[in-house]
Amino acid sequence: MSNGEFKTMVGEFKTQALILGGLVACFWIIEIIDIFFYRGALNSYGIIPRSPVGLRGILFAPFLHGNFLHLATNTGPFLILGWLVMLQEISYFFVVSAITILVSGLGVWLFGAPYSVHIGASGVIFGYLGFLLFRGYFQRNFSSILLSLIVAFFYGGLIWGVLPSMPRVSWEGHLFGFIGGILAARILPKRKRV
Template sequence: MQEKKFEFTTNVILIPFLFLLGMWSVYYLNWRYFLELNEFGIYPRTLEGLRGVLFSPFLHGSISHISNNSIAIIVLLSILYFFYKEDFWKVLLFGWLFSGLGTWLIGRESFHIGASGIIYVLTSFIFFAGMRTKYFRLMALSFFVVLIYGGSIWYLFPDVEEGISWEGHLAGFLTGIVLAFTLEKRQYEPIYKYDWQHPDFDASEDKFMKHFDENGNFNPKPKNYIELNKPKRSISYLEYSMIYSGKVTYEFNSYSCNFELQIESPYLEFLP
């Protein structure tokens, strides 16, 4: 698991811009030359209506309709590419396809147009995918999306506003949820500023933590402190040659040829 670094590239702005350019170009041609392109929208449960799965996101009925969708598209597509670059095309293309097919299956017998289905795909995917990763930055992003688009949840239900394709909204929202839980879960590691924040931190091996006793009391040790984990018995000179720099005296016994060790230090002690 590696630390995740989000990098800004020109595609963060370029791709949403190209999408908007297509939306506004089609809207201008439809308005300027009366091409009646709205008939290329999704018409549920008819073979001819399937073409709307591809074309409906570029079709809009009024200037307010396309304006509202444009703001959401540029914000959400930019967020998706910046934070979920690895899944961007999967979310966009599969979301486009399945939200359209869902509208075709459950929609009323009318032409369903607009990019709202894709907008609901992006909204639900960003929210649920962020909560699923449990990565603090993406979870914060999820709550940001709720803050600015949470009110749109009401347009998933029928009869909230006349002329609104709630079926398209619902199909897009459900598609986003499915994508959030079926695409590969991304693993992100937070930035650790201190050693003790790492999951594999071992306090027993930390030099500073060794200054605390078993009861959690701060008991600093001298710089040259040596722990003796020897059983209590006689120690010969050859067995232990490196000793804490304290007062050490040796008493020579001519019969047994043993050295007896006497150390004056409150920090050196023989453990039973």
């Protein structure tokens, strides 16, 4: 590896850390403000199924969490799976995130339980999971297939989260986020390096 390639790699890693760290910092700052200043009232900005005002939650829901435990359980997978999506290309992270937020949010809005409010970044996390699991299938090169297999080994158990198994957990957000990730894996170009 040449000195120039090493500098490029270090620069990319710094950019990835800045993006992911910045987003996670936003999640935590918003949750701190919500709990200590608004006493959880910001969560009303989540997705409210089939309510016109609930559409705003498609944009806001990934940044809102029920409590610190909810946020803490989302932070690790968001960082790890988000970074693995960035290994493809940093710009892919934004495309996969946008597609996942839209598909997950619209799916929840259309099919979520009435009178419920859906919040949290888990729909996005399941989008990253869907993208990483299916990218190898759609891209069909060794490194993408290997990455898909590694993700399946370490995070494959999450797939059960797309089923209605736990009360007060938005399985609809998980399911449609996962579908959004698969859609992103299908439509993004095949020519990138991983």
